Amino acid sequence: MPVISIDNLVKTFGAVRALDGLDLRVEAGEVHGFLGPNGSGKSTTIRILLGLLRRDSGEARVLGADPWRDAVRLHRRLAYVPGDVSLWPNLSGGEAIDLLGELRGGLDRQSRDELLQRFDLDPTRACRTYSKGNRQKVAIVAAFSSTVELYVLDEPTSGLDPLMEAVFQDEVRRIKQAGATVLLSSHVLAEVEALCDRVSIIREGRTVESGTLAELRHLTRTTVIVETARPVTGLDALPGVHDVRQVDGRTHLEVDPAHFDELLGQLIRFGVRALTSTPPTLEQLFLRHYGDGNATTAQPQSTEAQRTGAR
Amino acid sequence: MTALTGTRRLVRLVLRRDRIRLGIWVLGTPLLGYALAGSVAGIYPDEAARQGYAATSASSLVARAFNGPIAGTDLGAVVVAETYVTLALIVALLSTFAVTRHTRQNEETGRAELLGASVVGRYAPLTAALLVVVAANVLAAALLMLALAAAGLPLAGSVAAAGAVGGVGVAFTGVASVTAQLSVTSRGANALAAAVVGLSFVLRAAGDVLGDTSADGTRVQSAWPSWLSPLGWGNQVRAFGGERWWVLALPVVLLLAGVALAYALAERRDQGAGLVVPRPRPATGASWLLSPAGLAWRMQRGTLLGWAVGVAVLGLSMGVAGDEFNAMIDENPAAAEAINAMGGGSNLVDAYLAAMLGLFALTIGAYVVQALLRVRGDEADGVLEAALATAVSRTRWLGTQVLAATLGAVALLLLAGLTTGLGYGLVTGDPLGQAIELGGAALLRLPALLVVAGVVTALFGLVPRWSVVLSWTALLVFLLLGQLGAVLDLPQAALNLSPYTHVPSVPAVDPVVLPLVVLAGVAAALLATGVAAFRHRDVPS
Numbered sequence: 001m002p003v004i005s006i007d008n009l010v011k012t013f014g015a016v017r018a019l020d021g022l023d024l025r026v027e028a029g030e031v032h033g034f035l036g037p038n039g040s041g042k043s044t045t046i047r048i049l050l051g052l053l054r055r056d057s058g059e060a061r062v063l064g065a066d067p068w069r070d071a072v073r074l075h076r077r078l079a080y081v082p083g084d085v086s087l088w089p090n091l092s093g094g095e096a097i098d099l100l101g102e103l104r105g106g107l108d109r110q111s112r113d114e115l116l117q118r119f120d121l122d123p124t125r126a127c128r129t130y131s132k133g134n135r136q137k138v139a140i141v142a143a144f145s146s147t148v149e150l151y152v153l154d155e156p157t158s159g160l161d162p163l164m165e166a167v168f169q170d171e172v173r174r175i176k177q178a179g180a181t182v183l184l185s186s187h188v189l190a191e192v193e194a195l196c197d198r199v200s201i202i203r204e205g206r207t208v209e210s211g212t213l214a215e216l217r218h219l220t221r222t223t224v225i226v227e228t229a230r231p232v233t234g235l236d237a238l239p240g241v242h243d244v245r246q247v248d249g250r251t252h253l254e255v256d257p258a259h260f261d262e263l264l265g266q267l268i269r270f271g272v273r274a275l276t277s278t279p280p281t282l283e284q285l286f287l288r289h290y291g292d293g294n295a296t297t298a299q300p301q302s303t304e305a306q307r308t309g310a311r
Numbered sequence: 312m313t314a315l316t317g318t319r320r321l322v323r324l325v326l327r328r329d330r331i332r333l334g335i336w337v338l339g340t341p342l343l344g345y346a347l348a349g350s351v352a353g354i355y356p357d358e359a360a361r362q363g364y365a366a367t368s369a370s371s372l373v374a375r376a377f378n379g380p381i382a383g384t385d386l387g388a389v390v391v392a393e394t395y396v397t398l399a400l401i402v403a404l405l406s407t408f409a410v411t412r413h414t415r416q417n418e419e420t421g422r423a424e425l426l427g428a429s430v431v432g433r434y435a436p437l438t439a440a441l442l443v444v445v446a447a448n449v450l451a452a453a454l455l456m457l458a459l460a461a462a463g464l465p466l467a468g469s470v471a472a473a474g475a476v477g478g479v480g481v482a483f484t485g486v487a488s489v490t491a492q493l494s495v496t497s498r499g500a501n502a503l504a505a506a507v508v509g510l511s512f513v514l515r516a517a518g519d520v521l522g523d524t525s526a527d528g529t530r531v532q533s534a535w536p537s538w539l540s541p542l543g544w545g546n547q548v549r550a551f552g553g554e555r556w557w558v559l560a561l562p563v564v565l566l567l568a569g570v571a572l573a574y575a576l577a578e579r580r581d582q583g584a585g586l587v588v589p590r591p592r593p594a595t596g597a598s599w600l601l602s603p604a605g606l607a608w609r610m611q612r613g614t615l616l617g618w619a620v621g622v623a624v625l626g627l628s629m630g631v632a633g634d635e636f637n638a639m640i641d642e643n644p645a646a647a648e649a650i651n652a653m654g655g656g657s658n659l660v661d662a663y664l665a666a667m668l669g670l671f672a673l674t675i676g677a678y679v680v681q682a683l684l685r686v687r688g689d690e691a692d693g694v695l696e697a698a699l700a701t702a703v704s705r706t707r708w709l710g711t712q713v714l715a716a717t718l719g720a721v722a723l724l725l726l727a728g729l730t731t732g733l734g735y736g737l738v739t740g741d742p743l744g745q746a747i748e749l750g751g752a753a754l755l756r757l758p759a760l761l762v763v764a765g766v767v768t769a770l771f772g773l774v775p776r777w778s779v780v781l782s783w784t785a786l787l788v789f790l791l792l793g794q795l796g797a798v799l800d801l802p803q804a805a806l807n808l809s810p811y812t813h814v815p816s817v818p819a820v821d822p823v824v825l826p827l828v829v830l831a832g833v834a835a836a837l838l839a840t841g842v843a844a845f846r847h848r849d850v851p852s
Contacts, residue, residue, distance in 0.1 A: 052699060052851075073702075075703075082693070085697070086692045090609075092592030094595050095596040099596050103602070103698060103701035103703050104701040104702050123595070124594045128496060
């Protein structure tokens, strides 16, 4: 049974359709990357999973229960780190951690103290004096010092420095080792690549792609740069080949992984001198999905790809 | 001077942000002054009535402490005695909050950093705030002067009285500009400045109580402590009693000194830092804190303590005044009638005490609103989200807040009754008996406060975004119905809208149970509605 299963989830805020038939499945024991551009509905989905927002229609189950009706029972079994942590300004960091832990049903003293040390957080300061990164650490320490089945992390590392990012990744691996499930919403692609077993990419309130990173790579074109003895012709007629361009005597093109054989068969006839084939980087993968969604992207380091991504 | 670069733009920003607040302040205080002057003129229409008022005011220590030194028997002098302290406290706090809002609060929220990184001089934000606040005080004073003159008071006295009120605002603008440099938080800056307001009140009250009465018994010459208090300076102007114009220069001197000090401090400190060094906090949460109830207590205790001190001081003073009241009534039947209309019943002292308890119940209503609206504040801040993502149900969370506010209201009501009874008992000779009787009488007001709690809870559940504005509006309506209902001859149906209308005015009349039960029922229905609505809506909303 999946830990999180969402089918055709819809949530509207007035005229805005924040979630428009979203699907999501997170299996037990996996670290699931939850990706999408700003405003695509990630936080809304997470808030529905936490029973903070009410869904308009569709199905949502967390640990086999209804997140709205069984909120309190579920919250004993999960821990949450919001993307923008706000705390009680006049409590100290240590008090806020203990309070959140205790409200969830208890935390482990020893791992709390270890985590404080590892994240280098001073618990004696008033929460109002913390920087964004330090507020984030408070929520992370509070979440990771409870032993629960599911961790819901909404951009947990925004504001953390690279050193702390590494500590965070270690902690996620530790809880995964212990058998917990993690839903990780993130914009840090290196983090996703390092941690996630599977990812779901959403856009405008819908799931556009879901699978392991390897599976997603297969859905995206590979960039090929080839140098041949004679000018290559006839590429445009091949299936699955796109964006053929001549640059400095070399041919640049994109090919769907499924049509690699046909491409190679054609290239061989022109005397191949050199050939590089680059699988899509995670970044390209996301730029393709985050952008306007048509299939013309996956151009490494090209200005066009960047423009598409920035759109 | 480059340190002031950008001041003009920042002034426009302050005006844009506060156009409504400033409008209410600048128009509201003169209107309030006009209304109060009119009602005083109605109660003390002739020389004889005012003679009696002045004589009582000069001889009564409580009147001296709360109304300041009476400056004679002119109508203007009576108006000043009845209105000056209220207006002065209002403008002192308004000025303080406005200065803090545009200085320390910007630093606390990080907005100042954004501004400071642009072409804005070091002194510009403080200067812009000061310019606007001083201008608002001057404008409000000018309008107040016109209002007093329009109410038929002599021009010179009106200028002096309005100048005295405006001067208090100007003086505390200077004070707040310094406290905004000292504390890291805007709450702390406001609290420090409010403490100075409180100290000023105490010094002024002490100086006026210790002062000498003139030979004819209608004037008071304040002792030296009043001169240490910016609130006291306004009295020393002696509006309508042989004006001393030079005293109006004192607030300006304080403003200039405060601003100079504030600039010097701003030059020496880092952006966002204060001069009050924060002490280390506990690294772990005490076990009593780690529950919704513990958290509610931690969040409320400071506020509650402040309220308790205020209620106790007022209660004792009102109680002590109860005895002097007998004398005053003999001399002024019109005032007696007014009290009687508020409190009801046949025994005038009981009517007075009942009226005071009624006022306490209304005031403590503000505590209930303030305490309960914290839930909305937490929701808007995003803290509520973190709390509700734990294993705490919405019902438990909101229920705890309601319970905490209710217990706070019970404590304050009881304290109000006990201290009023103690004060009255001390001067009439039965402190314990009076304290117990009035303590019980005060608690009978609780059902009205439960309804207030119910209204806030229902609004929070049903219309969270509007709950802050609507809750305060509801309380204001209750206040107006209670205070003006009888005067304006409103129909009973309108008066019945306020829960305070239905609580028996004990000790002036005998307690009746039925209305209390009905009020409790209404409160329960409102609370249930609020909790049910909160359980079914989105968070945050």
